[in-house]
Amino acid sequence: MQPIQEFLDGKVLLFDKPLRWTSFDVVKKVRILTKVSKVGHAGTLDPLATGLLIVCTGKFTKKINEYMGMEKEYTGTFTLGSTTPTYDLESSPENFIDTSHLTEAGIHATTQQFTGSILQMPPQHSAIKKDGKPLYLSARKGIEVKVEPRPVTISEFVITKIEMPVVHFKVVCSTGTYIRSLANDFGAALNVGGYMSSLCRTRIGEFSLEQAKNLVGFEEEIKRLREEEEA
Template structure:
């Protein structure tokens, strides 16, 4: 699609900008990209790593020439915090589907909860969720999964640098994970629950860092949108205040 002329205040975004966004819950990563594309009028806008609607946190959005850096950012180390709920599983490994297969967790000890993280650090093979955007035969596998069609996926090599349980409030455990690209935290929740023998699903997730970019540097999507609107309104507001010739 051909780039149309943009508002004078949006020309820096046409040239190229990196926008650090704290993505809110319920928004897709594409929703955030689309909103910034519409407000700036810049056609070349993309994000460096999808966050599911039920996840919040760091989303790097690139515009203009900086879209060439997207693959570089996607390959960077990532840090996540969140919660796993023990004693049940879900088909999607998170709260997009209803918990099932309930099991008693009363026998779990604090030591067991910490020890169960050990098999999931270092270079490991991880099975992606069936409800994911991974493509098989040219189509995202979640389309088949939603229809109840079983799709055969192969485990993928990933690197988890650290995985720690930071707080225990059973049936919920809080975690922090530092990992390489391609890691599914939903799958980690599922596998962690399997290791404990009681099942688990991811009940909340926040991406707190991508490479050297920390969530503390990011702005809420609302703040980014307000800033862009103010930039576009400023020249008009200034000209309205000028006396007639």
């Protein structure tokens, strides 16, 4: 079966990444369906995150770095009153602290500490490399690797709903921002701890989640193109 020519020439595809799929799972699916080997994504989404994933094929893979550098928008939830080693639900909550003393006004006000140009410490459970090795390899062995905080820009951070101990948020930020780290730091600033309990990427630059297709629909689209080729 030959590659589908339009994907071989190059396309930019917008997908709504399913929960528990890795970003590479989506790339692999596109490769299998289109029979095009030159496929890549523009910015990893963790398996427990959903939302907009840009996938490029053919000559458009040259634009991946350009798309990766674009501003991102996320929505999701932080759970306050406990932490996890991975800053999300990839690991189990621990260090439980009562949150009944927190006020809505205090929660909203704390977002101001994390708005603008800030220094952010990346998670130990991340793919960032130190001495050529991803941090998560050491973290899984219980070894903490010293890394420097990184400058990021958070242009918008608002709490959209409070259902204690869960708070819903919207964040607009620069590339390289870890929302998991923001959850951990936000909980620490409130002195109760916190972790990211859900995440959805809703925008990358001018591309929005509303424009994205799901993988089932994409598979049906490829099937139609194959039938047209054979007709």
